[in-house]
Amino acid sequence: MRSREVIRRGHMLPILLMVAFVLPGVGCGGDAIKNLTAAGKFDIAMETATGVMEELTIQAGYVVEDRRAGVIDQHEAERRYDALRSSQQALGGAAELARVAFESGDDPALLTTDLNAAIGAARAVIRREGR
Amino acid sequence: MSTTAIAIVADTLLGIAQIAANGYAAAKRAEANGGELTPEDRDAMAERRANATATMDQIGAELRALGDG
Numbered sequence: 001m002r003s004r005e006v007i008r009r010g011h012m013l014p015i016l017l018m019v020a021f022v023l024p025g026v027g028c029g030g031d032a033i034k035n036l037t038a039a040g041k042f043d044i045a046m047e048t049a050t051g052v053m054e055e056l057t058i059q060a061g062y063v064v065e066d067r068r069a070g071v072i073d074q075h076e077a078e079r080r081y082d083a084l085r086s087s088q089q090a091l092g093g094a095a096e097l098a099r100v101a102f103e104s105g106d107d108p109a110l111l112t113t114d115l116n117a118a119i120g121a122a123r124a125v126i127r128r129e130g131r
Numbered sequence: 132m133s134t135t136a137i138a139i140v141a142d143t144l145l146g147i148a149q150i151a152a153n154g155y156a157a158a159k160r161a162e163a164n165g166g167e168l169t170p171e172d173r174d175a176m177a178e179r180r181a182n183a184t185a186t187m188d189q190i191g192a193e194l195r196a197l198g199d200g
Contacts, residue, residue: 054179
């Protein structure tokens with residue numbers, strides 16, 4: 001199949017989109033991230049914590065879905081939900097404490113380490129209780 | 132590949148591109164801000180955390196209602 005025909009028929013569209021939009025964005029973003037200070041790295045940890053908190057919510061949604069579908073009983077659904085919610089509360093508390101400490105001038109490198117530990121604990125709960 | 136499949140793949144890739152573009156824009160703003168996120172970007176993150184918690188509570192209420200029913 002000639003390359004022009006491949007493009008015309010749409011087979012190459014995803015690849016072209018990837019080359020046109022995603023790769024330059026990732027490449028330039030990578031350079032920008034390298035230039036971040038310790039405070040910037042703390043920001044990345046906060047962003048990760050935020051994403052994990054959102055993931056915990058998504059997993060709780062799956063629990064309700066599974067309950068509705070009859071895959072798990074009410075007791076199991078509530079146990080899983082409670083584990084996910086507790087983990088989210090712990091991570092949210094850690095993120096909030098880190099934010100206050102950061103704004104008070106604490107060492108962002110140490111705060112990043114603490115926050116990453118809380119993120120690791122939440123991810124373990126997702127692996128254990130999530131889909 | 133069918134037109135629908137191409138549309139789905141393209142839509143997914145555009146979504147990824149949008150996320151990459153948003154991340155890139157935030158990283159560039161951080162560069163311009165001396166290597167840190169701007170206060171506005173930090174506030175936006177805090178709002179996302181608050182939303183995640185509020186949605187979690189809603190899901191909990193929905194789940195308890197299933198038990199009551």
